[in-house]
Amino acid sequence: MSTMTVRMSEQDAELVRRFAKFEGVTISDFARTAILERIEDSYDLHELREAIAQDSGDRYSIDEVLSDLA
Template structure:
């Protein structure tokens, strides 16, 4: 397992510690979740932009989707 060091000012440090404590997270768990969440958000945004760029305007009703899936 790798170790990373993060340099932040005292005010941000206290804010992060309090947030993690309120949510019953270690600082490592909070940092890991926040960083991986940011990566996932950027990936999702990239996928959305690609979907919008290739959208041909075709839409299906919920009934059509259910029929197609045999629901």
């Protein structure tokens, strides 16, 4: 497992410590989750932008979709 160091002000570090304690997780778990969620959000936004760029504009009601599935 790798170790990473994050440099921040003492004020920010205290905020992180308090928030992790409030959430009942270690600072490492909190940081890992926050970083991976940020990466996932960025990926999702990229996928959304691609989908919008390729959107044909066609829209279907729920009734149309359900009738096609029947």
